[in-house]
Amino acid sequence: MKMEWRGVLDFRLLLLYTCGIIEVQSMSEVWVELRGPRFVVHHNSATLRCDHNVDPEALYKVVFYKHGQRIMKFVRGRDPPYELYNVTGADINLRHLQPTSITLERMDFAASGPYACEIALETPLYSKISKFHEVNVIVRQKYRPKIKIKHKKLPASEHLKATCQSGPAYPAPHLTWFINNNKVDERLTVPHGTMKVHRHHHGMPLSATVSELNFPLDTMDLYPNQTVEITCLSTIPSYASEFEGFADVQNSTVSANVIRHEPAPTQLPVKIISPEMNVSHRCTHNIIIILTSLMCHFRFY
Template sequence: MRWRAAKWFLIYLASGCLLVAGLDDVWVELRAPRFVVHGHSAVLRCDHNVQPDTLYKVVFFKSGQRIMQYVQGRDPPFEVYNFTGADINLIMLKPTAITLEKMDFSAAGPYACEIALDIPLYSKASKIHELSVIVRQKHRPRIKIKHKKLSSYEDLEASCQSAAAYPAPHLTWLINNVKVDEKLTVPHGTVSSHKYHHGMPLSFTNSSLHFPLSSLQLFPNQTVDITCLSTIPSYPTLGEGYADVQNNTVTVNVVRMEPTPTQLPVRIINLDNSSCSLAINYILMGVLILSLTCVTFGVRS
């Protein structure tokens, strides 16, 4: 009996060692949106590559505190903890997914998940995932153009102001749908709008543009489209795009100025036939008199 028990113990250790050797390939990732509109819901998934029958426990964290725990074989298997800022949908609970509803600003912060195995004892946590709760813009950005009709050698001067939002939107300028070099823009920062959304102060962003039209290949009387793009965040996230985007476009008429001529203008006088004949006769008479004079002086000499 002792030998049989020892034999099974050695088999157990051997299987455990084999599992431990393969645990280096285990990965865990929390998949969730980066931005959620205030009052909306979000689904958090704890993805992993562990076989379901070897999975013992899954835990979701927010700011290092447990918000939900699943333990295989326990009755009930789910345990929900006190969580402020959102409601956990109990009907949609899954071993590796939770749904947060009616998200408030206090629900924003760092989230993570962790999985655990029973044999062998092993646990691994995901990387931290930052989640933000935002307030969308309610209207397009406003563009002001100093002059809506310019020559092709002038500088285009414009200003843009976003709508109030949280966080303050990021402004990007485009000329004819091409992003303008940031060296030609002047950011003026964010300003409080004195508006609130459920207690959260909203802000807007200002920016100005100084663009040389001479850098464009323009045709006579061509129009130029100036676009102000207002987004949250400043760059689209992979697979999600912008969390909020608004844009506005204004058209400016550009008059192409022709270069100043380098030669002085020449005035051409049209002479009628009689005037031309009279002038020719005077020229011939002058030539004849000059010839006779030369002959006379030649004989005397």
């Protein structure tokens, strides 16, 4: 019986599609997605959109949720068409209110959480809800990360050792190392986790992240006395998504001088004499011997 009803429903939907009321041919092709920023700076605003592939004229109802609770409902044909509910930690901007989008203003930390939206059709009777979209209210870093190097001048046969500490933020930033603009393999780093910095932002405790670098310099093709650049990148979040970059990014760079000693010679230097120079040397030597003999001969006389 359910299969027969689904067939009738899809047939009615196909008729509606041919009349230009809806853009899809079956309910299985309907999709809905809530889109918006993943991270919002404290006391800033964010716009959430309920995207779908249904003809807007066919929409009967749109509902926005936070933590599964309604925060806005739009019903076509009602007066007024909007119903607004309490949003903990944010205010809804009434001037920018639309059937499929809402703007949350002055977002506090309590506004963080999972959001979703739902669309509904009246003919045929059908509704679909989106997946949850997580929104996080953050505090940006107060300053650049700090790098400390154990030795700023070292041989190429040793390991480059350094530590990096991010600026205070919420949540704690993620640290990434670079040497000469090349990302360092994370296996050559030692994360030391996060630490409290005894600083707060509107009651929210801030944290810093610490990471250690232990990089073997002999893996690099270096020339004598080359300078290498060590960069610590501090970001929120740990990676940038396809549609959204970093919510917060800071970086610092320091230099170290790498000494590369040339190998010692395996034998003493040998002077190479050409055959012509060798013949000239022998002739000179013979002339000296002859002159010495003649002088001795005339002395006896």
